Amino acid sequence: MTDTRDICTSPSTPRRRFLIGSALTGAAPLIARSEPVAAAEPADTSDLRKPTSVDIHVNGRPFHLELDTRLTLLDALREEIGLTGAKKGCDHGQCGACTVLIDGRRELSCLTLAVSAQGRDVVTIEGLDGGGGDLHPMKQAFIDHDAFQCGYCTPGQILSAVSCVREGHAGSPEEIREYMSGNICRCAAYPNIVAAISQASEQMGE
Amino acid sequence: MADTRFPQATGTMGQPYRRYEALEKVNGSATYASDVKLAKTAHAYLLTSRIGRGVIRSLDLVEARAIPGVIEILTHQTVGESIRQTQALYTGGYVADSVRPLGSAEIAYWGQPIAMVLAESYEIAREAARKIGVSYDVSEPASSFDSAGVDMTALEPMNLGVGDFKAAYANAAVKIDARYSTPVQHHNAMELFATQCVWDGNRLTVYEPGQYLNNIKYGLAEQLGIDPELIRVVNPYVGGAFGAKGFLTQRTALVAIAARRIGRPVKLVATREQGFFLSAYRAETRHHVQLAADSTGRLIASSHEGWEVTSRADVLALGGNAITLRLYGCPNIEGRVNVAKTDRSTPGFMRGPGEVPYAFAFECALDELAYALKMDPVELRRVNDTKVEPIAGLPYTSRSLMQCFDAAGAAFGWAGKTAAPGSMRDGDWLLGWGCAAAFYPTQAGNSAARVRLSSDGRVHVSSAGHELGQGMYTMMAQVASEQLGVPIEHVTVSLGDTDLPPTIVAGGSAGTASLAPAIMSACDAIRRRLQTGGSPAADVMTAMRASGLGNIEEFAETRAHGLPPESVQGMYRGRVAMSGGVHLPDRVQLAFGAQFVEVRIHARTRELRVSRAVGAFAAGRIINPRTAHGQLVGGMIWGISSALHEQTEIDERNASYINANLADYLLPVNADIADVQAIMVPEEDNLVNAAGVKGVGEVGTVGMAAAIANAVYHATGKRLRDLPLRIEHVLEEV
Numbered sequence: 001m002t003d004t005r006d007i008c009t010s011p012s013t014p015r016r017r018f019l020i021g022s023a024l025t026g027a028a029p030l031i032a033r034s035e036p037v038a039a040a041e042p043a044d045t046s047d048l049r050k051p052t053s054v055d056i057h058v059n060g061r062p063f064h065l066e067l068d069t070r071l072t073l074l075d076a077l078r079e080e081i082g083l084t085g086a087k088k089g090c091d092h093g094q095c096g097a098c099t100v101l102i103d104g105r106r107e108l109s110c111l112t113l114a115v116s117a118q119g120r121d122v123v124t125i126e127g128l129d130g131g132g133g134d135l136h137p138m139k140q141a142f143i144d145h146d147a148f149q150c151g152y153c154t155p156g157q158i159l160s161a162v163s164c165v166r167e168g169h170a171g172s173p174e175e176i177r178e179y180m181s182g183n184i185c186r187c188a189a190y191p192n193i194v195a196a197i198s199q200a201s202e203q204m205g206e
Numbered sequence: 207m208a209d210t211r212f213p214q215a216t217g218t219m220g221q222p223y224r225r226y227e228a229l230e231k232v233n234g235s236a237t238y239a240s241d242v243k244l245a246k247t248a249h250a251y252l253l254t255s256r257i258g259r260g261v262i263r264s265l266d267l268v269e270a271r272a273i274p275g276v277i278e279i280l281t282h283q284t285v286g287e288s289i290r291q292t293q294a295l296y297t298g299g300y301v302a303d304s305v306r307p308l309g310s311a312e313i314a315y316w317g318q319p320i321a322m323v324l325a326e327s328y329e330i331a332r333e334a335a336r337k338i339g340v341s342y343d344v345s346e347p348a349s350s351f352d353s354a355g356v357d358m359t360a361l362e363p364m365n366l367g368v369g370d371f372k373a374a375y376a377n378a379a380v381k382i383d384a385r386y387s388t389p390v391q392h393h394n395a396m397e398l399f400a401t402q403c404v405w406d407g408n409r410l411t412v413y414e415p416g417q418y419l420n421n422i423k424y425g426l427a428e429q430l431g432i433d434p435e436l437i438r439v440v441n442p443y444v445g446g447a448f449g450a451k452g453f454l455t456q457r458t459a460l461v462a463i464a465a466r467r468i469g470r471p472v473k474l475v476a477t478r479e480q481g482f483f484l485s486a487y488r489a490e491t492r493h494h495v496q497l498a499a500d501s502t503g504r505l506i507a508s509s510h511e512g513w514e515v516t517s518r519a520d521v522l523a524l525g526g527n528a529i530t531l532r533l534y535g536c537p538n539i540e541g542r543v544n545v546a547k548t549d550r551s552t553p554g555f556m557r558g559p560g561e562v563p564y565a566f567a568f569e570c571a572l573d574e575l576a577y578a579l580k581m582d583p584v585e586l587r588r589v590n591d592t593k594v595e596p597i598a599g600l601p602y603t604s605r606s607l608m609q610c611f612d613a614a615g616a617a618f619g620w621a622g623k624t625a626a627p628g629s630m631r632d633g634d635w636l637l638g639w640g641c642a643a644a645f646y647p648t649q650a651g652n653s654a655a656r657v658r659l660s661s662d663g664r665v666h667v668s669s670a671g672h673e674l675g676q677g678m679y680t681m682m683a684q685v686a687s688e689q690l691g692v693p694i695e696h697v698t699v700s701l702g703d704t705d706l707p708p709t710i711v712a713g714g715s716a717g718t719a720s721l722a723p724a725i726m727s728a729c730d731a732i733r734r735r736l737q738t739g740g741s742p743a744a745d746v747m748t749a750m751r752a753s754g755l756g757n758i759e760e761f762a763e764t765r766a767h768g769l770p771p772e773s774v775q776g777m778y779r780g781r782v783a784m785s786g787g788v789h790l791p792d793r794v795q796l797a798f799g800a801q802f803v804e805v806r807i808h809a810r811t812r813e814l815r816v817s818r819a820v821g822a823f824a825a826g827r828i829i830n831p832r833t834a835h836g837q838l839v840g841g842m843i844w845g846i847s848s849a850l851h852e853q854t855e856i857d858e859r860n861a862s863y864i865n866a867n868l869a870d871y872l873l874p875v876n877a878d879i880a881d882v883q884a885i886m887v888p889e890e891d892n893l894v895n896a897a898g899v900k901g902v903g904e905v906g907t908v909g910m911a912a913a914i915a916n917a918v919y920h921a922t923g924k925r926l927r928d929l930p931l932r933i934e935h936v937l938e939e940v
Contacts, residue, residue, distance in 0.1 A: 049274065049330070070329040079328070084241035085234020087445070089396045090478045094868035097396055125234035139232035143224055149675030149836050151231030152396040152445030158232060181875035184868065186396050186446050187675050188843035189836060190879045 056117045058083065059127025067114050074098045076114035077124060085125035085155045089184070096183030099156035100124050106163035125155035128162065138162050141200035142193075149187035157183045161197045162204075170201040218688035219897075222832035226679035226699060227443070236443045239413045240400035244471035247402070248277055250461060251331035253321040253338055254480055255313045258347030258861035259549040262311040262320060266339030270323065273337065275330035278468050280322040280460060282308045288463060289429050294520040294552060295453040295782060300425025302486050303552035304519045307429075307456040313342065314519055315551045316862035317483020322460050324468055328475075347549035349861035350490060350515060357518070357547040364525045368597045369538035371496075374507035378498030382574045386495065386567035386927040388911075390515075390854035390863070391488040392481075393556050394873060397445025399481050401461045404471035410437045410462055415444040417452040418711035419670055423704045424780030425454040430462060434779075442702035444674045444712075448844075449555035450485045452713045457484060482866035486554020487854065489515035489522075493567035497575045503589040505536035510568055513544045517552040521545055524555075526564025528788050529645060529796070533568070533607075535592035549861050555713060557844055558904040561646055562911065566929060569642035569912035574925065577627075583641055583916070584611050584620065595794045602794050604891040606824030607643060610800040613887050614822035615641070618802040627923035635806040638921025642912035644799030644823065646905035647787025648719065648894050650766035651710030652777040655724035657686055658759040659732050663747055665692050668700040671721050672712035676903055677833025678721070684829055685722050685897070689729030690746045707761060708777050715797070715901030716784055718829060720766065722897035727762035735760070766895065786894070793893070797900040799823035801845070801913040807921050812936045816846050816914060818881045824889035826900035831886060838884035838906035845910020846882075847874045853930050 051066035056073075058081060065080055072091070077083045077100070086109050089097030093111040100109045101123040109122075128136045138158050141147070148154040160183045164170050169179035176194050185193065230236040267279050285308035293299025305314045313320070321338055325331035348356040375381065402413040410432075416422050419439040427434035444451060457474055465472040476484055492513040498506045510527040527541040558565075576583040591608050594601050615621070623639050624630055630637035658666045667686045673679050683697040700706060710720040733739075735758050736749035750758070765774055768785030776783050786795045804818040821842050828834045851872040855864040865871045884906065892898050911929055918936065919925050926935050 068327055068329045070333075071327075075328060078241075082243060083234075084237075084243075087238070087396070088240070088398060088475060090868045092478065092867060092869070094478075095396065125232075135229075135232070142232050143228040146225065146832055146836055148231055149677075149833075149840060150396065150444060150446040151227070151236050151675065152238060154231050155234040177876040177879070181877040184396065184873055184875060186394055186448070186873065187836070188840040188847075188874070188879070190843065190874075190876045191839060191882055192836070193876065 052115050054115050054118050057121045059123060069113070069115050071114045072110050073112040073114045073117050073122070074109035077109060083124050083126050087152055087155060089153065096160060097153045097156045099160045099183065101159055101163065106160050125159060128159065137203040138200040141196040144199065145192045145196040147189050147192040147196040149189055153183060153185050157185065157193060161200065164197060165201045165204050170197055173198065218684045218694055219827065219829050221684065221830070223680055223684060223694060223830060225677060225833065226683055227673065238397055238443050238445050239402060239415045239441055240473070240475050242402055242413045244402060244404050247471045247473045248324045248326065248468055249328040249331045250464060250472050250474035251323045251328065251335045252319050252457070252474065252476060252480055253323065253335040254483060255316055255318040255320050257313055257342045257344050258316045258349065260313045260342045260344040262313065263341045263343050265321065269337040270334040273330060273334045275326040276334045277324040277326065278464065280308060280464055281320070282310050285460070285463060286310070289459045290431055292425060292428050296520060296522050300421050300428065300454045300780065302453045302455050302554060303517060307460050315483065315517065315549055316860055317480065317551065319456050319460065322464060324464050324472060347861035349548060349550065349856050349858045351492065351513065351546050353548065353858065359545050359547065361523050361543045361545060364523060364543040365541065366528060366531065366597060367540040371507050371509050371538045371540035374538035375496055375498045375509070378506050379501055380499050380575065380578050382495070382497045382571050382578060384495055384571050384574060384927060386493040386570060388491045388563040388566055388929045390490045390856060391556060391848065391852045392854050392871060393448040393450035394868065394871060395446030395448055395450060398478060399455065399457060399476040399484050400474065401458050402471060402473045403462045403465040405466050408436055412437065412439045412458065412462065414439060414441060414458060415447065415451050416441055417444065417447045417672055417674065417713050418780070419672065419702065419704050420708050420780035421711065421782070422454055422458060426458055426462060429459040439704045440702065442673065444672060447674045448557045449559065449713060452555060452711050455484050478868060479866040482854065482863050483551055486552060488556035488559070489553035491563040493564065495567050495571035497571050499575055499579060503579050503581050503586050505534055505590050507538040508536045509540040510564065511542040512564060513546065515548055515550065515553065516545045517550055518547045520552040521547070522553055524560030526560030529561060529647065530564045530568035532595040532597060532788055532794065533643060533645060534587070534590035534596070536590070536596050539597055557841070558646065558907040561904065561908045562848060565642070565645070565908045566911045569909055570915050570927065573640065573912070573916040573919070582625070584615055587611060587643060595788065600792065600794050602796065603893040604826070604889055605796070605798060606887055606889045607798040609887050610798055610822040610824055613885050614800040614802050614820045617883060617885060618820040620802060627920055634809045636809055636921040638805045638807065638917035638919070639802070640913045640915070640917030640920055641800060641802045642909035642916060644801055644821065644905050644909035646715055646797045646908055648795035648797055648900040649714045649716040649784045649786035650719040650895050651716055651784045652763065652765050652769060652774050653709040653720040653724035654707035654761065654763040654777065655721060655728050656707050656759060656761045657725060657728035657732060658757055659690060659750060660757050661750060661755060663692055663696050665690055665697045666700070667697065667725055668706045669709050669721055670704050670706045671701045671709045671717065673701055674712055676717065676837055677830055678712070678717060680833060681718055681829040682721065682725055685725045686729060689726055690732065692747065710784060711782055714784055715903040715905065719895050719897065719899040719901050722829065722899055723764045723895050724762050726896055727764050728760045731760035731762055732758050764896070795894050797823065797825040797905045799905050799909065801842070801909045803913045803917050805914060805917040805921055807918070807936055812933045814850065814931065814933055814936055816850065816880065819846065820883045820885070821906060822885040822887050823902065823905055824887040825902045825905060826889055826891040826894055827898035828886055829899065834886065834902045835884055837902045839882050841904065841906020842882050842884060842910055843874060843879055844907040846879070846914065848907070848929065849911035849914040850930055
């Protein structure tokens with residue numbers, strides 16, 4: 001049995017307009033406290049492709065970047081800045097491998113447009129130690145408890161774990177499990193991750 | 207609490223050292239394939255088929271090409287014959303499926319690549335891919351077992367048996383006749399399917415995560431029609447694999463051709479959704495198990511027939527009944543395997559490939575038999591324990607099945623079980639206890655390795671082997687350290703580069719069992735050069751200093767038991783030659799284990815949880831109990847996931863997958879996993895290979911789903927025979 005069907009993958013015009021509207025809504029709070037975002041005016045797609053100036057602090061260093069407005073913070077870190085510790089596991093906010101700290105909070109860098117990080121402080125796994133030469137207690141705890149296997153989710157797990165402790169959600173193994181459930185580990189090192197966070201939680205003194 | 211996880215060992219091989227690459231992994235500096243930064247990289251985005259079967263009628267590239275920053279678009283019209291036909295890995299070739307990448311307008315399965323856009327950025331490539339207009343002539347695909355047009359074939363060469371099953375079964379007093387099924391599952395390693403290719407003149411370097419880098423090298427050379435020695439594949443770290451990265455997928459040749467055509471490096475990171483179609487998967491299976499026993503529980507007759515799904519292009523059948531039917535003594539046995547050819551991509555190997563689904567069926571049926579006999583399921587297995595496999599009467603090299611049952615049963619507290627279903631309860635929670643056997647064939651392939659000893663006491667080990675998270679760097683450092691008597695801190699290891707000595711695929715739990723003997727052999731050669739003879743390894747450095755030599759470097763290759771001499775050449779062509787398990791003429795090699803679980807089912811909501819799991823495993827020599835423990839616990843959690851979470855849902859209209867993403871494909875998160883214990887039962891087996899290693903990558907997963915289903919029966923009296931087990935299945939008729 002054979003029939004004929006046309007499938008066109010181009011987005012329709014109304015759909016495109018909706019996407020622009022959503023992007024602006026999302027960017028609104030940032031515009032209020034930082035430099036105006038270049039794509040603020042309704043525009044055709046050629047303007048959306050025009051590079052936009054973004055200033056981001058990453059691991060304490062300022063970066064001035066000219067970026068495609070569609071670029072995620074994850075890809076900006078990896079492709080533009082050259083920090084590849086944050087990993088792409090799904091690009092949809094479903095796995096946690098891209099977790100970074102933004103203004104001290106754990107955030108999914110794949111769901112954060114780079115332009116919306118304008119003026120914000122980003123900490124990646126490469127910047128967690130703080131420059132004193134000592135390994136962060138969470139990193140040491142992950143080594144001590146063998147809290148990883150392939151290592152791909154590990155930077156995201158560690159940053160999420162640091163936040164979990166700072167948020168006050170590392171009070172018990174059950175609480176750690178609950179608050180670490182945004183970070184998937186397919187190797188399933190979960191019991192060791194919980195043990196590592198319990199150890200680091202005491203050492204971090206927060 | 208005494209740390210029972212780590213068995214005692216005297217030598218370096220056996221100590222729970224921390225991972226060799228631990229610092230790189232916690233610092234985010236371990237370089238995975240997509241982390242490699244190449245100058246002037248062009249970014250690729252795949253467009254994949256949105257039909258399950260048919261022909262591309264037309265491709266409209268005008269709008270896509272008009273986007274600034276688009277460099278090139280590859281389609282079947284521009285690739286066509288330039289990628290040569292190669293055989294699937296299962297039939298002696300290299301590729302995951304034998305459909306040629308962009309080879310023609312024919313669509314064999316949903317998700318098949320139909321175009322690859324190259325652009326200055328990922329965003330532009332993605333936008334352009336979405337602006338390609340595609341029209342198809344669509345045919346109705348056969349999606350699974352029950353589809354119209356499916357081609358079901360009995361694979362008679364896989365028949366096995368002994369005695370007269372039918373007669374024995376007909377006359378038996380106690381019988382079980384049951385059917386089971388397992389769903390489609392996907393590996394979903396955290397790392398996406400990434401590939402980077404860069405040409406330097408006629409030389410190509412490929413950065414791609416792989417369980418078998420030489421498979422990529424030689425397969426790609428065949429596809430491109432070039433000398434394999436012009437190709438180098440580099441990948442020091444794999445971000446999880448589980449079977450999905452053991453062969454060449456459609457993407458690699460496309461990226462290589464693209465990089466050559468545009469004269470720039472090309473980077474492809476396939477999306478998570480594309481990954482569900484790009485590589486292999488665990489196909490759905492069906493089972494019919496018939497068991498008969500006498501009144502003491504001794505098996506009189508056992509039959510296990512399996513049905514598996516494969517693609518139209520390639521026939522893959524895993525036939526796990528070749529092991530389930532050899533687990534226990536039984537005089538009358540029959541086994542058959544059937545495959546259904548569908549319009550899907552070719553399935554493949556996923557952690558415990560044939561063992562996981564076949565063990566689910568067989569170990570559940572055995573539990574059903576125990577209840578029918580009013581016998582404890584552990585005792586049923588003890589009554590049927592055997593020293594020789596039942597079909598050809600071959601000896602096991604070692605068999606610690608009952609030691610595993612006893613160790614895990616004691617740690618679990620199995621003696622406290624009350625047998626009747628529904629008889630154990632904790633407040634609002636119905637408790638269920640269940641157990642099952644675990645097993646996995648001990649296999650190995652040919653391997654080579656190079657070891658260099660320097661006069662300052664430093665040792666360097668090199669191999670094209672693979673670090674998937676199993677701890678290969680650490681274990682290989684331990685092997686060299688013990689064999690040469692140098693401190694482990696003095697050993698460095700290079701892996702993941704086809705310029706290094708070849709080894710076998712890191713799969714089938716055979717990686718360590720294959721590579722460790724080659725390193726031991728190279729260390730032997732160094733000792734022979736130094737004429738230390740049979741003296742202890744500690745004398746090596748004394749002899750080295752006395753020799754006045756700056757360095758000694760030795761290359762060794764080892765051939766696995768059961769492989770012919772000519773198979774060594776295959777190792778230098780990226781072939782998969784592995785022997786062992788139940789396929790040797792003289793003996794049977796299996797690792798064994800026992801899984802015990804407690805499930806809790808809420809009396810009102812029917813929420814279903816695995817609250818405790820204890821596994822005990824005997825797998826020969828454990829080189830690093832720390833990394834082995836991670837493998838075993840991870841494997842057990844995979845088993846929990848397989849029983850309760852994972853199922854790729856098929857859309858029968860177009861043979862696609864509905865839940866091809868990490869939100870809808872259910873994987874356990876930290877909150878899903880409670881108490882999981884893995885015990886390593888000491889076992890010495892000097893026959894399997896020179897290292898005495900059986901491998902632990904897969905045995906931890908096998909049997910877990912059966913133990914859970916058996917526990918659910920104990921909790922509820924309801925026998926669930928189809929995975930995954932979900933709340934709605936427990937809701938009915940409890």
